[in-house]
Amino acid sequence: MLRQPLTSALTTARRALLPSLIAAAWATPALSADLLTITRDALDNNAALGSAEAVTESTRAARDAEQGNLLPQINAQGNAAHSEQFERQSRQGAPGMPGAGSQDDSVNSASLTLEATQALFDALNSREVTKAERQIDQQLYQLAATEQEVLINVASAYFEILRAHEILEARRAQERAIGRQLEQAKEQFDVGLIAITEVEEAQARFDQSRAERIAGQSDLQVSFEALERLTGKRYSDVEALGDDMPIQVPTPDDRQHWVDLAVENNPQVLASQAGVEVSQSNVDIARANRLPTVSAFASYNYDDNDADGVDGYNSEGQVGVQFSLPLYTGGTTTSTIRQNTFLLESSQYDFEDQRREAVQQVRSRYTQVSNNVSTVDARRQAIVSNQSALDATRAGYEVGTRNIVDVLDAEQNLYNAMADYASARYDYVINLLTLRQQAGVLDVDALEEVNGWLSADSVSFTLPEENADSVTRIGERPTRDS
Numbered sequence: 001m002l003r004q005p006l007t008s009a010l011t012t013a014r015r016a017l018l019p020s021l022i023a024a025a026w027a028t029p030a031l032s033a034d035l036l037t038i039t040r041d042a043l044d045n046n047a048a049l050g051s052a053e054a055v056t057e058s059t060r061a062a063r064d065a066e067q068g069n070l071l072p073q074i075n076a077q078g079n080a081a082h083s084e085q086f087e088r089q090s091r092q093g094a095p096g097m098p099g100a101g102s103q104d105d106s107v108n109s110a111s112l113t114l115e116a117t118q119a120l121f122d123a124l125n126s127r128e129v130t131k132a133e134r135q136i137d138q139q140l141y142q143l144a145a146t147e148q149e150v151l152i153n154v155a156s157a158y159f160e161i162l163r164a165h166e167i168l169e170a171r172r173a174q175e176r177a178i179g180r181q182l183e184q185a186k187e188q189f190d191v192g193l194i195a196i197t198e199v200e201e202a203q204a205r206f207d208q209s210r211a212e213r214i215a216g217q218s219d220l221q222v223s224f225e226a227l228e229r230l231t232g233k234r235y236s237d238v239e240a241l242g243d244d245m246p247i248q249v250p251t252p253d254d255r256q257h258w259v260d261l262a263v264e265n266n267p268q269v270l271a272s273q274a275g276v277e278v279s280q281s282n283v284d285i286a287r288a289n290r291l292p293t294v295s296a297f298a299s300y301n302y303d304d305n306d307a308d309g310v311d312g313y314n315s316e317g318q319v320g321v322q323f324s325l326p327l328y329t330g331g332t333t334t335s336t337i338r339q340n341t342f343l344l345e346s347s348q349y350d351f352e353d354q355r356r357e358a359v360q361q362v363r364s365r366y367t368q369v370s371n372n373v374s375t376v377d378a379r380r381q382a383i384v385s386n387q388s389a390l391d392a393t394r395a396g397y398e399v400g401t402r403n404i405v406d407v408l409d410a411e412q413n414l415y416n417a418m419a420d421y422a423s424a425r426y427d428y429v430i431n432l433l434t435l436r437q438q439a440g441v442l443d444v445d446a447l448e449e450v451n452g453w454l455s456a457d458s459v460s461f462t463l464p465e466e467n468a469d470s471v472t473r474i475g476e477r478p479t480r481d482s
Contacts (some may be wrong), residue, residue: 032458034239035158036451038231039444042154043147045232052146059139063132069125077113082106109305117297120321123288131281138278141271148267152437154230155447159426161223162241165459166422168216174415175209178408182206185404198404205408224461235461242455247376247428250435255366258439262362263355265440272347272354279347282340289333292325358438365435372428379421386414429453 033041043049085105119125182202188194228234250258263269297320304313326333393410396402429450436442 032237033235034451034454036448039154039447041231041233042150046150046230049146049150052143056139056143059136063136066129066132070119072116072118074116080110082108107305107307112302114300117295119295121294123291127284127288131278134274134277134281138271138274141267141274145267148437148442151442152433155433156430157227157230159429161238162459163423163426164220164223167419168220170415170418171213171216175213177411178206178209201405237458237460239454240457240459242453245453247373249370249373258362258366259359261439261441262358266358267440269355269358272351276347276351279344283344286336286340292323294323296321361438365431365438368431369435372431376424376428379424382417383421386417390414
């Protein structure tokens with residue numbers, strides 16, 4: 001089942017703490033952590049997850065706003081005024097009539113209007129509320145998808161650090177081994193046992209191994225920085241993956257079971273399905289524009305002024321029911337219904353496409369994990385075989401049946417096999433977690449189980465300084481007096 005999204009209270013708290021979290025990201029010293037600790041840091045601080053939670057709360061607020069249109073609406077309007085009237089008039093002509101007149105007046109007035117309405121039948125607003133409810137469902141699935149995306153991104157970034165570290169260790173060992181081979185070649189060249197071409201070959205292989213080691217250091221640094229972006233925190237070192245981690249096919253060992261899980265639980269599929277319901281609501285809303293609205297209303301008017309010296313006030317109250325029915329809208333309603341019907345059809349195709357993608361992804365990941373089990377075992381055996389081949393090649397080189405190129409090839413094959421074995425182990429872990437994500441069942445408990453596979457050893461972000469005295473620099477070539 002889908003993991004329950006974080007509560008709105010936590011969302012409100014995070015929103016209040018956001019400025020301090022940003023500042024702390026730059027001020028906090030590097031930490032040491034395991035996968036579970038880093039996962040919790042990501043759930044607390046990940047920016048994409050925080051944004052998704054804010055959008056969810058916004059969608060809930062939009063639903064509440066739509067519901068408000070179906071509740072009583074009460075308005076009050078008041079007015080108080082003082083006016084001065086000055087009148088100057090003059091007449092000429094008729095006998096007995098005054099030739100001029102004037103009248104001044106000062107008036108105080110006050111009025112109050114109260115109005116209340118209550119919808120009795122309003123299909124348009126009712127269907128707007130239904131649409132808002134469907135949008136909340138859709139956004140909750142999107143939030144669950146974002147949470148699972150954060151979990152898989154954190155796990156992938158974590159194990160990419162460990163992958164980069166193990167590959168770097170293999171490249172360092174390769175550089176040291178080829179460096180020793182280069183020194184031996186130089187010594188043999190100095191006493192005339194081998195030709196300069198063998199020294200040049202060893203030098204070229206050494207330079208290549210050094211370049212690969214430098215690239216490995218860069219990969220390790222980049223991997224740590226990727227983890228920092230997801231959590232907003234820096235980590236000095238992380239726990240390594242134990243050698244005794246279980247490598248086995250997914251449980252249950254039934255691909256169709258995982259496909260069924262994806263169809264029922266994949267949050268992207270469920271969000272797409274909710275999108276179909278939202279589109280259906282839009283069609284219903286468009287059709288509601290043809291329906292009548294009925295509402296009850298009540299009003300009260302109060303008016304008072306002292307014009308012409310009259311005392312007292314006027315008041316009026318009214319209660320009734322009002323009815324409205326659109327008869328002709330110029331074809332707008334019909335066009336809107338057709339438009340939203342086509343959008344509904346589009347959303348149905350989108351849902352089917354998302355469902356097919358989830359099924360394909362689960363099948364692919366299941367196959368990859370199953371193959372990873374065999375690959376890890378094969379890569380482990382390849383190390384043993386390449387070590388034996390290297391030992392035999394070195395023995396042949398000592399008796400003159402093999403040349404230095406054969407030795408260098410065998411050494412490179414060995415350390416490539418070590419790097420490939422490390423990659424195969426992390427491919428297995430990442431693919432296994434991705435399978436759970438695509439099936440919609442990736443949660444903190446799953447990462448806690450993987451966290452139990454870690455060992456007490458740690459991988460540090462700090463790289464050891466290179467010993468300049470022990471490195472043969474590019475371009476240095478031995479010379480021998482003729």
